Amino acid sequence: MNFVEEKILKEARVEDGAVLKVDSFLNHQIDVDFLNQIGKRFKELFEGEKIDKIVTIEASGIAIACICAQYFNVPVVFAKKTESKNLDKETYKSQVYSYTKAKHYNIMISKRYLSEGESILFVDDFLANGMAAVAIKDIIDQAGAKLAGVGIVIEKGFQEGGDELRAKGINLKSLAIIDKMDKDCISFR
């Protein structure tokens, strides 16, 4: 059992059957020492890949991306979900459906911050249906950049996203893959 699996067993809670609450350490309260362990592990897992930039999606991905970036010595870019005066008009854009929020939304990255030929590591807290990763790949393709890898903290292995990304040849590394979970038990692959 690795440190992510241990952390999940110790602190996560399963609610309503399909919601894994990790808000005590990953996406509301944040355990920064734990994120540093994740950063080190991703650095090992993607050793040998050229990484120019780490990309994630606001909000909960930002914490992971920034701590990880310290191990790769690269900048972070986070995709935004809402238009604002702080976002350029010229963006790469793609659509995602969120099951936890039950709605479609766009994710956007300013054209200024993704360049042709750049090699990108996408990191996120969860992978379930894989739609966020597919949308990020779409944006990276629009920019003429390359998706060098996808680093996920927790993959819901009982949903299809991870296996679909692997079948497409994407270099996906998930630190914990949950194959089954309910209120009383969480089983890892």
Next chain:
Amino acid sequence: MNFVEEKILKEARVEDGAVLKVDSFLNHQIDVDFLNQIGKRFKELFEGEKIDKIVTIEASGIAIACICAQYFNVPVVFAKKTESKNLDKETYKSQVYSYTKAKHYNIMISKRYLSEGESILFVDDFLANGMAAVAIKDIIDQAGAKLAGVGIVIEKGFQEGGDELRAKGINLKSLAIIDKMDKDCISFR
């Protein structure tokens, strides 16, 4: 001139008169080395204060809070702006108006992650009218915790928020205070 003022002069852009675009290093693309300088500086400025937790607001505050937390050895909690299945029903809640997004929104922190007697450092990228800081103070008061300090990267000194917070006795430290800005010139206090 300090490192934040230098960074602003080198990389920020003023658009539409009142929008300071720092999206190349602070709130879209993120310069993690720069955030580490900020973390070190806040640690110096709040030396002597007991800090149990760093609180911020999603999304752009998260990067600053997580890097800073490494210098304070404390967890981060970020206030959420939207309801979701990942957020507890039992929350402390307060309302903020965003000028850049031109709307009111609630910010929420689960009651689980703020406790009576805790001493909190609130950090954020910008301070303008100060409404976000007032809402965070309201939430901290609801929890029976204490606002030990407010650490801001860029204060818009030509808006009233900073001076109002100081007048209330809040321990506010802003790394750069802009007294005047237009397309051609940015003047610091």
